[in-house]
Amino acid sequence: MYRLNAAIADSKYAIHIGSDVMHELKIILQPYKKILIVTDRNIQKKLFVELNQLLQNFACDLLVLEAGEEHKTWSSVNQILEFMHNNSYDRKSVLISFGGGVIGDIGGFAAAIYMRGVPWIQIPTTLLAQVDAAIGGKTGCNFYRIKNLIGCFYQPCAVFSETKYLLTLTDREYLNGMAEVIKCAFACDSEFFVWLEANLQLLKIRDLDTLERAIVQSCRIKLALVAKDPLDFGVRRHLNFGHTFGHAIEAVTNFREYLHGEAVAIGMMYACRIAVKMGLLARTFESRLYDMLSFLGLPTDLNDSTKVGLMYDYMLYDKKKHADELTLILPCALGEVRVVDGIKLKELKHDYVCI
Ligand SMILES: NC(=O)c1ccc[n+]([C@@H]2O[C@H](COP(=O)([O-])OP(=O)(O)OC[C@H]3O[C@@H](n4cnc5c(N)ncnc54)[C@H](O)[C@@H]3O)[C@@H](O)[C@H]2O)c1
Incomplete structure (x- = not known):
């Protein structure tokens, strides 16, 4: 199990990589009263049970979006924003992106613009997201069918790359x-x-x-x-x-x-x-x-x-x-x-x- 320290612009945070890295997440979540986990339908079916069990003592909300690049849209970002607004999320809340690069990019974008930025944690579940999309703070969505046309740079407070999750990938x-x-x-x-x-x-x-x-x-x-x-x-x-x-x-x-x-x-x-x-x-x-x-x-x-x-x-x-x-x-x-x-x-x- 490795811990890399990211230092990007003014942000410093840890990237945990390995099998069985998820227990650290419980420590990081302690200060937050409201926790929103954003994921997609495939990941919910394949991986959510385990995460849910790990976080059983936390009050978490779950928002499940449709899977795939065609859903990397403003409408999905808006769904997240509406959920946070309708459920009284504020800057003491945290959003978790639990998924591949699509969920990482749109979850991060919503976290970046809701109330000018709420804390955000990434749990990348594809190899592409663990080695690329979850590193570096690029967030956003496609717009008018143009890839990543809108978005911003926003860093998470932690990244958890659990390698066991990669076993369910095709x-x-x-x-x-x-x-x-x-x-x-x-x-x-x-x-x-x-x-x-x-x-x-x-x-x-x-x-x-x-x-x-x-x-x-x-x-x-x-x-x-x-x-x-x-x-x-x-x-x-x-x-x-x-x-x-x-x-x-x-x-x-x-x-x-x-x-x-x-x-x-x-x-x-x-x-x-x-x-x-x-x-x-x-x-x-x-x-x-x-x-x-x-x-x-x-x-x-x-x-x-x-x-x-x-x-x-x-x-x-x-x-x-x-x-x-x-x-x-x-x-x-x-x-x-x-x-x-x-x-x-x-x-x-x-x-x-x-x-
Ligand atoms: N922010 C960045 O710096 C950056 C860098 C590279 C790519 N990206 C973006 O990342 C996206 C591509 O990411 P991706 O390849 O992870 O695609 P993705 O998020 O669409 O995931 C691919 C598929 O795998 C499924 N999946 C995810 N994890 C799984 C698991 N553990 N087991 C089984 N199925 C699983 C998903 O439901 C989806 O159907 C693109 O939108 C791209 O623009 C962003």
């Missing part, structure tokens, strides 16, 4: 999170990548001790970058390795074909291929990433030249970019990435549509 959801673990290692920490290579079989079968170490190291990496760049203008962008491609892949496949981590896995491979072609990265590192993703059964290619063309078109016409130039996070060594500006996307599309 293989696909579990691997979705593994893609982010691999991204962290490949982009930022060569030793961690080598360690992952040595422990891949144990990770595949969700050995809890090995998983705990992988989560701890991923969180350490993200925390170090967030501490240097809390508002995401500088080094934190290194963690976007694979994401420009990933977002385009999700968009051109209508968010139906690939989960986010799967799209990022493919995106990392495209970024590697480009880096190799530009002479930035040795091919052997590209092969090691490919081997790792393939061993776990994560996708590594779109395998469809029409979709590849659409992906580049999306990147080319995405409104966030100026002219036809793009900034990409490209790998330059194992555990090292570089922000490369001025990449001519039209040339890229022409050169790489068939790689």
Whole structure:
């Protein structure tokens, strides 16, 4: 069991990681008279009994939302706000997000804006949320179908990443999170990548001790970058390795074909291929990433030249970019990435549509 100390902007709090970490929650909840647990329908069915038992001596309210990205909306945030208002919640109350990244993001956003901020605790239940979404204080929801269009930075008072919760995830959801673990290692920490290579079989079968170490190291990496760049203008962008491609892949496949981590896995491979072609990265590192993703059964290619063309078109016409130039996070060594500006996307599309 590990305890990491997060120090982000003015906030300091503990991130508890491991199996059987939940008992600490009872100590943290002592001062609160009103406790609201926000979760989704799947998690309520699979995991709530145990949490309920743990908190039997506390007066908790439970608000269950529909599961899934399509419910990461203002309407769900509003449901939380209305519940707190109708039940006389105030700034001495606490809100707990008990769920994956969706519940984490909307619960945190509601906690941030209700009465200008009420205490908030995160209990992430997916691997993706434990290594990524619950770390760094980004909260929000989708708006007019645009992902994370509204939101704010808001830090919790504690995070409890119970690894046993990950055992009820489907293989696909579990691997979705593994893609982010691999991204962290490949982009930022060569030793961690080598360690992952040595422990891949144990990770595949969700050995809890090995998983705990992988989560701890991923969180350490993200925390170090967030501490240097809390508002995401500088080094934190290194963690976007694979994401420009990933977002385009999700968009051109209508968010139906690939989960986010799967799209990022493919995106990392495209970024590697480009880096190799530009002479930035040795091919052997590209092969090691490919081997790792393939061993776990994560996708590594779109395998469809029409979709590849659409992906580049999306990147080319995405409104966030100026002219036809793009900034990409490209790998330059194992555990090292570089922000490369001025990449001519039209040339890229022409050169790489068939790689
Ligand atoms: N705030 C951030 O910094 C940040 C970072 C990365 C991603 N995100 C956001 O996170 C979201 C994706 O998170 P996610 O992948 O956790 O998705 P999710 O919250 O939708 O969870 C995925 C599915 O798994 C189910 N589930 C959750 N825990 C479970 C468990 N232990 N056992 C069985 N089923 C379980 C959920 O009900 C859901 O159906 C996206 O909205 C993304 O924008 C935020």
